[in-house]
Amino acid sequence: MNCTLSRNLRSIVCAASLLAAGCSDGIEAELAWRGLPIINGSYDTSAQHQAVVAIYDYYGLCSGTLISAEVVLTAAHCAQSSVSRYTILFGNSVHNATTRAVSAKWVHPNYDGNRIVNDIAMFRLAAPAPSNAVPIPYLPASMGITDADVGAMLEFVGFGEDEKGNAGVKLRVENQLDWVCTRAGGCSLGGGMYASQNTICYDESPGGPCSGDSGGPAFITRQGKQYVAGITSYGDQNCQYFGCSTKVDAFEQYIVDFAGGELGSPCASDAQCDSGHCADGVCCDSACGGECMGCNVPGSIGTCRVLPDGSSCSDGDACNGEETCQQGACRPGEPPDCSVANPCLQGGCLPQQGCVQAPVPDGTPCPDSNVCDGTEVCMAGTCTAGQPVDCDDHNPCSIDKCDPATGCYTEPVEDGTDCSGGTCGQASCFAGMCLPRDPAVCDDGNPCTRDGCTPERGCFHSNLADGTSCGSCQACSQGQCVEVPDCSKGCGCSSSSPARGVAASSLFILMAVLIRRKRR
Numbered sequence: 424m425n426c427t428l429s430r431n432l433r434s435i436v437c438a439a440s441l442l443a444a445g446c447s448d449g450i451e452a453e454l455a456w457r458g459l460p461i462i463n464g465s466y467d468t469s470a471q472h473q474a475v476v477a478i479y480d481y482y483g484l485c486s487g488t489l490i491s492a493e494v495v496l497t498a499a500h501c502a503q504s505s506v507s508r509y510t511i512l513f514g515n516s517v518h519n520a521t522t523r524a525v526s527a528k529w530v531h532p533n534y535d536g537n538r539i540v541n542d543i544a545m546f547r548l549a550a551p552a553p554s555n556a557v558p559i560p561y562l563p564a565s566m567g568i569t570d571a572d573v574g575a576m577l578e579f580v581g582f583g584e585d586e587k588g589n590a591g592v593k594l595r596v597e598n599q600l601d602w603v604c605t606r607a608g609g610c611s612l613g614g615g616m617y618a619s620q621n622t623i624c625y626d627e628s629p630g631g632p633c634s635g636d637s638g639g640p641a642f643i644t645r646q647g648k649q650y651v652a653g654i655t656s657y658g659d660q661n662c663q664y665f666g667c668s669t670k671v672d673a674f675e676q677y678i679v680d681f682a683g684g685e686l687g688s689p690c691a692s693d694a695q696c697d698s699g700h701c702a703d704g705v706c707c708d709s710a711c712g713g714e715c716m717g718c719n720v721p722g723s724i725g726t727c728r729v730l731p732d733g734s735s736c737s738d739g740d741a742c743n744g745e746e747t748c749q750q751g752a753c754r755p756g757e758p759p760d761c762s763v764a765n766p767c768l769q770g771g772c773l774p775q776q777g778c779v780q781a782p783v784p785d786g787t788p789c790p791d792s793n794v795c796d797g798t799e800v801c802m803a804g805t806c807t808a809g810q811p812v813d814c815d816d817h818n819p820c821s822i823d824k825c826d827p828a829t830g831c832y833t834e835p836v837e838d839g840t841d842c843s844g845g846t847c848g849q850a851s852c853f854a855g856m857c858l859p860r861d862p863a864v865c866d867d868g869n870p871c872t873r874d875g876c877t878p879e880r881g882c883f884h885s886n887l888a889d890g891t892s893c894g895s896c897q898a899c900s901q902g903q904c905v906e907v908p909d910c911s912k913g914c915g916c917s918s919s920s921p922a923r924g925v926a927a928s929s930l931f932i933l934m935a936v937l938i939r940r941k942r943r
Contacts, residue, residue, distance in 0.1 A: 465594065465595060465596070466515070466592065466593070466594060466595075467515070467580055467593045467594055467595035468515050468593070470555065470557075471557070471559070471649070472559075472580055472593070472595070473513065473514075473553075473555050473556040473557065474488055474489040474490075474552075474556050474557060474558055474559045475487070475488055475489075475559075475580045475581070475593060475639065475640060476488070476489060476495055476511050476512060476513055476556075477511075477512040477517050477520065477582040477591070477593075478495070478497055478501055478509060478510075478511060478512075478546070478638060479509070479510045479511075479512060479517070480504045480508040480509050480510075481504065481508050482504065484517070484582060484583070484590060484591070485497060485498065485501035485637045485638040485639075486580070486581035486582050486583065486636050486637065486638050486639030486640075486655070487501070487511070487546070487638045487639065487640075488559055488639070488640040488651050489552050489556050489558045489559065490558050490559065490560060490561050490651065490678070490682060490688075490689055491558050491682050491685065491687050491688035491689060491705070491724075492551050492552060492558065492685075492686070492687030492688070492724045492725055493547055493548040493550075493551055493552065493685070493687070494545055494546070494547055494548070494681065494682035494688065495511055495545065495546045495548065496543075496544075496545055496561060496640075496651060496654065496671070496678070497543075497544050497545070497546065497637075497638030497639075497654065498542045498543065498544060498637050498638035498654050498655065498656055498669065499530045499531050499534040499536075499541065499542045499543055499544040500534075500536055500542055500637065500638075500656075501544065501637055501638040502528050502530050502544035502546065503530075506525050506526070506527060506528050507525075509524075509525040509528075509546060510522050510523070510524065510525075511523045511524075511525060511546065511548060513552065513553050513556050514593075515592065515593045516591060516592045516593065517582060517591040517592075518591060521553050523548045523549060523550055523552065524548070524549040524550070525546045525547065525548065525549060526547050526548065526549040527546070527547040528544060528545065528546050528547070529544060529545045529677075529681045530544040531543050531544065531674070531677065538609075538619065539619045539656060539657050540609075540619045540620055540621075541621075541669075541674075542619075542654065542656040542657075542669045543654055543669050543671070543674050543677070544638075545678070545681050545682060547681075547682075554721050554722030555721060556721075557719070557721050557724070558687070558689065558705070558724060559640070559642070559649055559650070559651055560648075560650055560651070560689035560704055561650060561651045561671050561672075561675070561678055561689060562643065562645070562650035562651060562652045562671050562672045563650075563672060563675055563691055564672045564673070564675045565691065566645050566650070566672070567670075567672030567673070568600070568603055568623055568643070568652055568653075568670055568672060569603065570603055572600055572603065572643070573600055573601065573602070573603060574599055574600065575599065575600050575643060576597055576598075576599055576600075576643075576644075577597065577598055577599065577600050577623075577625065577641045577642065577643055577652065577653065578595060578596075578597050578641070578642040578643075578649075579595065579596050579597075579598065579636065579639065579640070579641055579642075579655065580593065580594070580595045580639055580640055580642070581593070581594065581636030581637075581638075581639030581640075581655065582594075582636070582639070583636035583637070583639070598625050598626070599625065600623055600624075600625055600643075601624060601625045601626055601665070602618065602623065602624040602625070602665075602667075603623055603624075603670070604618040604619065604620060604621070604622050604623075604624070604670075605620060605621055605670070605673070606620060607620055608620065618667050619656075619667070621669065621670040621673040621674075622653075622656065622667040622668060622669060622670055623641065623652065623653050623667065623668050623670050624665055624666065624667040624668070625665060625666060625667075625668075626665050636655045637655050637656065638654060638655060639654070639655045640652075640653065640654065640655075641653030641654070641655065641668045651671055652668075652670075652671055652672070653668025653669060653670060653671060654668055654669040654671060655668050656668055656669050679695060683695050683696075683706075684696060684697040684706060685697065685706060685725070686698060686705075686706050686707065686708055686724075686725030686726065687705050687706060687724040687725030688705060688706050688725075689704060689705060690704065690705060690706050691704075700718075702717075702718040702719075702727070703717050703718045703719040704719060705718055705719050705724055705725055706725060707725060707726070707727055708725060708726050708727060709727045711727035714736040714748070714753040715729060715730045715734065715736055715748035715751050715752060715753055716728070716729060716730065716751075717730045717734070729748075729750075729751040730748045730751075731748070732747070732748060732749050732750065733747050733748070733749075734747060734748040735747060735748075736748050736753035739774070739775070740774040741759070741772065741773070741774060741775065741776060741777035741778075742758060742759070742772035742773070742774050742777070743755065743756070743758055744756025744757045744758045744759065745757075758772075759772065759777060759778050761777075761778035761779070763780055765780075765804070765806070766783075766787075766789040766801070766806060767782060767783055767787065767789055767801035767802075767804050767805055767806050768780045768781065768782060768783065768804050769781050769782070769783050780804075781804075782801065782803055782804030783801050783804075784801070785800070785801060785802050785803065786800050786801065786802075787800065787801040788800055788801075789801050789806040791806070792827065792828075793827040794812065794825070794826075794827060794828070794829070794830045795811060795812055795825035795826070795827050795830070796808055796809065796811050796812075797809025797810040797811050797812060798810075812825060812830065812831060814830075814831035814832075814833075816833055817877060817879060817880075818833070818855070818856075818857070818877060819836075819842040819852070819857055819877065819878065820835060820836050820840065820842055820852035820853075820855050820856055820857045821833035821834065821835055821836065821855050822834045822835075822836060833855070835852070835854060835855030836852050836855070837852070838851075838852060838853050838854065839851050839852065839853075840852040842857035842878070843878075844878040845877070845878025845879060845881070846876070846878065846880075846881035846882070847859055847864070847865075847876035847877065847878055847881065847882075848860075848861070848864060849861070850876055856873065856875040857875055857876050857877055857878075858874070858875060858876065859876055862874070864876070864882070865882035865883075865884075867882075867884050869884070869902070869903075869904070870893040870894065870899070870904050871886060871887050871891065871893050871899035871900075871902050871903055871904050872884040872885060872886055872887065872902055873885050873886075873887060886899070886901065886902035887899050887902075889901065
């Protein structure tokens with residue numbers, strides 16, 4: 424299929440068609456209007472996008488992308504002046520930029536400004552780019568845009584006008600790819616509008632490129648790396664409906680012929696480099712082996728150098744830490760802490776993934792230090808609350824409570840609180856007990872029991888503590904009132920301890936008999 428149009432873009436094209444009805448002669452002129460601002464964009468000061476440049480000549484402003492140490496990729500309609508008129512500006516604003524002159528340019532030999540085809544050009548810098556501007560590679564044909572990419576996100580960057588008419592500051596915005604056209608002669612949009620062959624197009628919602636962004640990049644990410652997939656080319660006059668970018672991968676051979684081969688130029692194989700060495704995606708002066716050696720180091724792209732301290736030299740095992748380069752040597756990292764606070768999950772580590780978590784067996788206890796809410800257990804990796812404890816003692820004269828640390832306890836209600844009802848008849852609370860107002864109702868006649876009553880159970884009797892006094896020289900023992908065995912307190916001898924009194928009487932009788940015999 425030569426062209427693919429998303430549903431969203433079809434709606435916008437239809438709206439644009441209605442606006443253009445009756446003026447088909449002006450449609451191509453409207454589409455051919457170039458100089459496309461980043462509408463609804465945000466400031467872009469990222470280190471990665473220092474490769475996006477402003478291109479200034481005596482007639483206006485365009486944008487471009489540094490794709491090798493000395494080559495800038497842009498649109499053909501931005502390269503129609505003589506070489507001496509151009510200045511390349513590096514930085515985030517044209518008002519505070521580092522400049523480079525241009526030594527040579529290449530414009531596609533079949534560029535047609537009327538039909539807007541083959542809108543691609545390149546500039547060669549008179550001196551290497553600033554060290555902080557790291558080239559961003561163009562998208563090679565082997566990874567080229569296809570119909571399958573419709574819906575993929577594109578990132579646009581440029582120095583063009585914003586929605587307020589201001590220009591000269593680097594802005595960025597994201598929008599999805601809506602349309603791919605590779606058909607010779609272009610792809611019809613209806614209403615007399617069309618897209619040129621080898622273009623990718625998009626709507627302007629929520630934003631997109633506009634005046635001054637021409638020549639700027641449409642980035643796409645492949646396998647975590649950004650590539651220049653498009654060159655901003657044209658759109659509707661007011662940047663309201665859609666815009667189109669030149670499909671870069673369709674022009675790979677032209678790019679290689681102008682920029683390829685030299686040290687620092689993008690490459691995918693050794694054969695593309697004059698040196699015979701493609702390393703780290705650029706043509707290098709050597710094979711550049713070693714974990715902490717690189718050929719794409721800012722400031723020396725194309726020359727094999729020791730990687731800066733802190734550069735990654737990972738061995739692919741996430742469980743032994745992140746290895747980094749230090750003074751040219753790969754140093755081990757700190758193994759990750761895969762422990763988890765959740766008692767229902769068990770932490771672990773997989774070399775290809777890093778820290779992972781798995782649920783412990785269902786039913787594993789996961790106490791929360793609160794005995795009042797029951798016994799918690801793990802279920803499917805989640806700590807599930809147990810059955811709350813029942814602290815009801817069925818005593819109307821106590822307040823049932825639960826302490827998270829110790830469990831159930833009670834507090835007596837205020838003495839005199841009415842607890843009448845059931846079998847107790849008229850009753851009131853006293854010291855946490857429900858007592859009939861007529862003591863005789865539950866009196867068992869035992870001084871060693873406490874008589875009480877609950878509406879449900881009726882009368883009950885609980886033993887008083889052993890040793891509780893229950894009369895003169897008497898004390899409670901296991902619910903019975905018994906004499907105190909100790910006679911030392913002037914209470915007389917207890918019947919339970921007769922030995923000392925009997926012995927004394929026997930001794931007195933024996934002495935009397937002996938005295939009597941002596942007198943004879």
